[in-house]
Amino acid sequence: MKRLADNLDMAVLAQPWLIKALAIALATIALNFLVKQLLRRSEKIAAKTATPWDDLLLRAARRPLPITIWLFGIALIAKTVRQQIDDPLFDLVAPLRDVGIAACLTWFLLRLIGESSERYVSEKTLQGQAVDRTSVDAFSKLGRLIIVIIMALMVMQTLGFSIAGILAAGGIGGIAVGFAAKDLLANFFGGLTIYLDRPFSVGEWIRSPDKNIEGTVEVISWRHTRIRGFNKNPIYVPNALFTTIVIENPTRMSHRRIKETIGIRYQDIDKMAVIVADVKKMLLEHPEIDETQTLIVNFNAFADSSLNFFIYAFTKTVAWVDFHEIKQDILLHIADIIAHHGAEIAFPTHTLHIDSLPPSERPI
Numbered sequence: 214m215k216r217l218a219d220n221l222d223m224a225v226l227a228q229p230w231l232i233k234a235l236a237i238a239l240a241t242i243a244l245n246f247l248v249k250q251l252l253r254r255s256e257k258i259a260a261k262t263a264t265p266w267d268d269l270l271l272r273a274a275r276r277p278l279p280i281t282i283w284l285f286g287i288a289l290i291a292k293t294v295r296q297q298i299d300d301p302l303f304d305l306v307a308p309l310r311d312v313g314i315a316a317c318l319t320w321f322l323l324r325l326i327g328e329s330s331e332r333y334v335s336e337k338t339l340q341g342q343a344v345d346r347t348s349v350d351a352f353s354k355l356g357r358l359i360i361v362i363i364m365a366l367m368v369m370q371t372l373g374f375s376i377a378g379i380l381a382a383g384g385i386g387g388i389a390v391g392f393a394a395k396d397l398l399a400n401f402f403g404g405l406t407i408y409l410d411r412p413f414s415v416g417e418w419i420r421s422p423d424k425n426i427e428g429t430v431e432v433i434s435w436r437h438t439r440i441r442g443f444n445k446n447p448i449y450v451p452n453a454l455f456t457t458i459v460i461e462n463p464t465r466m467s468h469r470r471i472k473e474t475i476g477i478r479y480q481d482i483d484k485m486a487v488i489v490a491d492v493k494k495m496l497l498e499h500p501e502i503d504e505t506q507t508l509i510v511n512f513n514a515f516a517d518s519s520l521n522f523f524i525y526a527f528t529k530t531v532a533w534v535d536f537h538e539i540k541q542d543i544l545l546h547i548a549d550i551i552a553h554h555g556a557e558i559a560f561p562t563h564t565l566h567i568d569s570l571p572p573s574e575r576p577i
Contacts, residue, residue, distance in 0.1 A: 476519025
């Protein structure tokens with residue numbers, strides 16, 4: 214055993230390049246360990262500072278940086294070995310190292326954008342401020358797309374491809390691709406229109422009178438928008454469709470409207486004026502009715518079985534459940550007013566008039 218160790222030591226000493234390679238490997242391991250320790254301590258220090266950017270930078274670099282160190286170490290080891298072993302495969306080391314570094318840089322920037330967007334949304338939410346998640350998501354996706362495209366061009370340049378030739382070919386082939394993928398491009402620009410015009414955002418209730426679409430927006434991607442219907446089914450709508458249809462956004466309404474027609478009996482026509490006056494007074498005094506908006510209570514029709522008056526008012530709340538509670542309270546107050554004046558709410562009736570027959574036509 215001792216002789217084997219001695220032989221191994223002599224072999225190592227006889228090959229200086231091997232000692233150098235082992236030294237580089239040990240230095241890489243030590244540097245990697247040191248960097249990880251420094252990152253951990255730096256994160257603890259950064260957590261105590263007021264600015265969030267140091268936290269974001271350190272968290273984004275936590276994984277890509279050690280891998281970058283290993284790429285440099287492996288490349289140096291390969292360069293050392295190549296001095297003794299002349300193999301064409303070693304020609305791939307430098308391009309692969311550059312591609313790996315570009316991938317790590319892309320990874321770092323993508324993590325930084327993701328961490329920044331999440332931090333921005335969480336801070337605004339904690340401060341009680343409104344956050345436009347759609348815009349944040351749009352800029353985040355656009356930034357990631359730009360980074361990926363730039364890094365892809367850099368990698369292709371590193372691998373020896375001509376960027377000018379690729380761009381020229383892309384310009385010519387773009388026409389053919391545009392025709393072949395016109396629906397995909399239409400959805401992309403439809404999504405861009407949603408991000409820029411912002412007719413709706415994630416979490417809002419929308420509906421289209423042109424199409425059978427109604428529900429809460431869950432996700433807005435570059436190709437489609439996912440809407441959760443009120444029956445809890447997901448609806449996937451291509452973004453291009455939103456450029457051609459009408460979209461209502463009830464979430465952004467300022468008030469909810471009460472519009473009802475109520476009928477009383479024909480024999481209560483002498484009580485119509487006082488009933489209408491009391492109903493209007495009740496609405497003006499109701500704490501949940503906005504008297505600054507249009508408010509109408511008027512007798513407006515001689516119907517087949519009733520004398521109709523209508524109410525038209527707006528509530529202060531826009532919450533769906535609260536609105537129906539208010540509407541119920543108002544309708545019950547109207548019923549009490551009608552009963553207080555001795556009138557009754559009409560229901561459909563038919564009156565049959567039978568004339569008396571003359572004696573000559575009466576049956577025997």
